[in-house]
Amino acid sequence: MVQAYILIQTEVGKAADVAQTIDKIPGVTQADDVTGPYDVIVKAEAPNMDDLGRLVVARIQVVTGITRTLTCPIVHL
Template identity: 45%
Template sequence: MEVVQVKAYVLINASPGRAIDVAERIKGQEGVVGADAITGEYDVIAVCEAPDVNQVGRVIVEKIQKVEGVFKTITCLVVK
């Protein structure tokens, strides 16, 4: 039986000059599949996966938003 995972893209605004550092710190967090510094309106994009929406929220609040240099996040849940 396949375990269903909820997937989300998290768009992150970082403090000036901190995008690469924020992406590197987020990459090692549990529930974060990947993170990259990007150009454009947002500084970092992270991909999160968890068993349910509540766990995705927990990853964002406890693992991403607490990283030094993270200023703001926007979460986009994947609907397939």
């Protein structure tokens, strides 16, 4: 299992809608509105790195109002 934080920038005024929509996507375990350089911070998980990439591209990036996502995979050092 691979986990990651996904730092999301949205169009102005869309942060709340984006967080609510993402929160219902299977594989997403947290979704919070934040202030600062990012608008929404999400925690998600998938069986492996490629599936995580597909979750981000096929399920999260299609949410209306998202302009950039930055995926930060969790590593166990």
